[in-house]
Amino acid sequence: MKRMRVSAIQRFLVLAACLLAACLVLPAGNGGAAEQPDELLLGIEPEHNIFDQMERYRILAAYLSDQLGVQVKLTIMSRYGEVIKRFKSLRLDGAFLTSYTAHLGIKELKLEPLVNPVNLNGESTSQGLIFVRQDSGIRDVADMRGKGIVFVDPATMEGYLYPLAYLHQHGVIDTNMFFSRFYFSGSHASTIFAVLDGRADIGAAKNTVFNKLVQSDPSISQELHVLARSPKVPEVTLCVRQEVDETIRERLTAVLLDMDATVEGRKVLARFEALRFIQSNKSDFDIIEQTAQEAWASIAEHGSD
Amino acid sequence: MKTLPPLAAHILLFLVVFFSAPGVSGAEKRIGVIMSGDIPYYGAMHEAFVAELSKQVPGFDEMEIILQRPFPDSISWSNAARKLIAVDVDLIVTYGLPATRAVINEKTRIPLVYTGVYDPETAAISGRNVTGCGYKVPLSSLLRYFKRLKELDTISIVYSGIEEDSLQQLGELQMLAAMQNIKTRRIDIRTRGDVDLLGGIAEDAVFVTGSSLAHLWIDEILTMARRKKNPVADIFPDQAEAGILMTLYQPPHEQGEMAAQIASRVLAGEDPQTIPFYVFRDTELVFNLVEARHIGLTFPIQLIIEATRVIQ
Numbered sequence: 001m002k003r004m005r006v007s008a009i010q011r012f013l014v015l016a017a018c019l020l021a022a023c024l025v026l027p028a029g030n031g032g033a034a035e036q037p038d039e040l041l042l043g044i045e046p047e048h049n050i051f052d053q054m055e056r057y058r059i060l061a062a063y064l065s066d067q068l069g070v071q072v073k074l075t076i077m078s079r080y081g082e083v084i085k086r087f088k089s090l091r092l093d094g095a096f097l098t099s100y101t102a103h104l105g106i107k108e109l110k111l112e113p114l115v116n117p118v119n120l121n122g123e124s125t126s127q128g129l130i131f132v133r134q135d136s137g138i139r140d141v142a143d144m145r146g147k148g149i150v151f152v153d154p155a156t157m158e159g160y161l162y163p164l165a166y167l168h169q170h171g172v173i174d175t176n177m178f179f180s181r182f183y184f185s186g187s188h189a190s191t192i193f194a195v196l197d198g199r200a201d202i203g204a205a206k207n208t209v210f211n212k213l214v215q216s217d218p219s220i221s222q223e224l225h226v227l228a229r230s231p232k233v234p235e236v237t238l239c240v241r242q243e244v245d246e247t248i249r250e251r252l253t254a255v256l257l258d259m260d261a262t263v264e265g266r267k268v269l270a271r272f273e274a275l276r277f278i279q280s281n282k283s284d285f286d287i288i289e290q291t292a293q294e295a296w297a298s299i300a301e302h303g304s305d
Numbered sequence: 306m307k308t309l310p311p312l313a314a315h316i317l318l319f320l321v322v323f324f325s326a327p328g329v330s331g332a333e334k335r336i337g338v339i340m341s342g343d344i345p346y347y348g349a350m351h352e353a354f355v356a357e358l359s360k361q362v363p364g365f366d367e368m369e370i371i372l373q374r375p376f377p378d379s380i381s382w383s384n385a386a387r388k389l390i391a392v393d394v395d396l397i398v399t400y401g402l403p404a405t406r407a408v409i410n411e412k413t414r415i416p417l418v419y420t421g422v423y424d425p426e427t428a429a430i431s432g433r434n435v436t437g438c439g440y441k442v443p444l445s446s447l448l449r450y451f452k453r454l455k456e457l458d459t460i461s462i463v464y465s466g467i468e469e470d471s472l473q474q475l476g477e478l479q480m481l482a483a484m485q486n487i488k489t490r491r492i493d494i495r496t497r498g499d500v501d502l503l504g505g506i507a508e509d510a511v512f513v514t515g516s517s518l519a520h521l522w523i524d525e526i527l528t529m530a531r532r533k534k535n536p537v538a539d540i541f542p543d544q545a546e547a548g549i550l551m552t553l554y555q556p557p558h559e560q561g562e563m564a565a566q567i568a569s570r571v572l573a574g575e576d577p578q579t580i581p582f583y584v585f586r587d588t589e590l591v592f593n594l595v596e597a598r599h600i601g602l603t604f605p606i607q608l609i610i611e612a613t614r615v616i617q
Contacts (some may be wrong), residue, residue: 049607133443136586148587186610193611197446197553198588217452219445219484 039071040064040248042238043086043095046076047187056272057096063268067255070248083155084108087241094240099126099233100157103288111239112249113280115256117272119208119235124278126206128158128230130166131192134223136201141170149175149182150191150200157288158206159188162230165294173298189213196223208235230291234284253279334362334396334572335369337389339408341382341401341421341468342517343374346541346557350400350421353561354568361569375404377517379467382407390415396571398564401517402428402470409435416571420564421557423470423515425582436577438563440555440585444474445481447538447553451510452485453608454536459488461508463519463526466493471516474540478512494519503529513539513549523547534600542589546616548596555585589613
């Protein structure tokens with residue numbers, strides 16, 4: 001791709017992920033019963049604030065270890081796009097995956113989607129947003145010609161595939177030619193800040209991160225103008241390998257689905273920043289396949305990315 | 306050997322000269338340039354302007370550029386404009402809004418190309434022979450980054466009451482701060498002595514507007530802020546790395562280059578009114594971690610990764 005750069009955040013995430021992967025593959029709970037399978041190793045995709053994220057998941061893993069009697073360990077994957085590779089190299093049993101990587105895992109590794117967390121706003125889904133600064137004068141795709149665009153990561157539905165498909169639907173065949181520059185920021189939040197600052201004219205990121213930033217700083221919603229929204233997709237899905245013992249898979253699902261029914265479970269959910277877990281479905285990912293097909297068709301038309 | 310009749314020879318000579326001449330030639334052209342202040346931001350813009358113009362205009366070496374760097378005050382800006390009008394330059398180029406206004410006020414017929422003007426849309430620059438480019442920086446981002454760095458109750462805004470663009474930034478920042486319940490203190494810089502006003506104010510951060518006067522004494526402003534361990538933000542780049550904690554600025558070379566491209570079109574005979582003005586909105590964000598250490602602040606990693614460049 002033209003003028004693509006590896007941002008500081010991507011370098012940071014890779015480094016942080018390596019460190020965390022090295023030091024956080026630790027027992028998350030107080031150990032399980034001797035007759036149970038040894039352990040469950042679950043992967044996590046890195047978010048903007050990787051340390052807060054790890055803490056949230058560590059609390060959940062501790063709870064699961066207690067409830068299942070199986071040691072649940074966590075490992076953070078270095079970046080969005082390496083899920084498939086990491087599943088094999090780290091010998092993961094499962095992972096909490098964002099929409100596109102979950103879709104890839106289901107398609108290529110035959111992973112089974114179990115549950116989705118429901119966030120504190122009552123949503124288990126997210127949408128891709130395409131946005132600009134209010135004062136940019138950009139109001140449609142035609143106005144975007146010759147401007148700079150920032151994406152999140154090539155392996156994100158909301159932060160890359162959706163905007164690519166949207167642009168393709170609106171007649172942009174070759175993004176290399178259409179935009180003066182484009183790059184990947186490495187995180188949804190960084191993409192939003194880049195547009196706010198004027199470091200990019202157009203951005204694409206997911207609405208849940210957008211809404212969270214707006215909650216902490218309402219002026220953001222006044223400064224940014226959302227031009228388009230993608231269909232809703234599951235934001236995070238716990239997917240596991242089919243080789244994981246069926247009983248464990250069923251118990252894992254049951255424990256997560258029942259969390260909001262107990263006081264202890266609700267406490268953990270609060271610290272995990274979720275209201276509850278809900279059952280996931282393979283059909284939830286159909287829309288991602290369609291979007292990905294359109295996006296990849298677009299890339300195929302203008303050359304390799 | 307037959308010779309052409311005199312009239313035909315003259316017509317032929319005219320046609321040869323006419324069609325072989327480039328669209329614009331620098332020969333014997335004179336460009337007058339006025340900076341609103343002799344500050345590095347406009348200096349960098351001017352360097353880019355000259356470099357680009359040398360590519361755009363054939364015979365550039367024969368072109369004369371008369372550079373005026375008046376002290377930032379109304380009389381000096383007017384005098385600089387009048388001097389260039391008196392020597393009848395072919396084109397005037399201005400850096401910054403005050404110098405631009407000074408030339409427009411003289412109501413000259415000499416074409417004017419401005420650059421380095423903050424928010425030309427709001428400034429509503431108009432004139433028969435006027436066009437150019439400017440920039441806009443989202444001041445809200447600087448407030449946002451300050452807030453992620455430390456508790457912000459009060460911010461001092463350094464501006465100059467005689468510079469229209471600086472006043473506009475003051476107004477914008479006051480409005481943004483009010484929306485976030487941040488108190489503001491105004492430091493109007495007219496003389497060197499006004500910098501000392503900073504010493505008597507208790508604030509959590511200092512914002513320096515794009516004022517030429519303020520930037521004449523930026524070292525003194527930084528010394529004063531550092532004494533109180535307060536971070537400083539600016540919309541002009543800290544080219545000397547003198548100690549501004551965060552800068553969010555529009556790269557000056559882009560404006561200088563565009564001004565040169567517009568200037569070459571005007572010199573070639575295009576009517577400035579037919580050339581629309583342009584507003585640059587792209588920015589660079591620089592954090593100075595050395596300065597952060599001096600004043601005892603720690604940048605969180607989530608903030609550092611947003612920077613285009615980090616000084617460390």
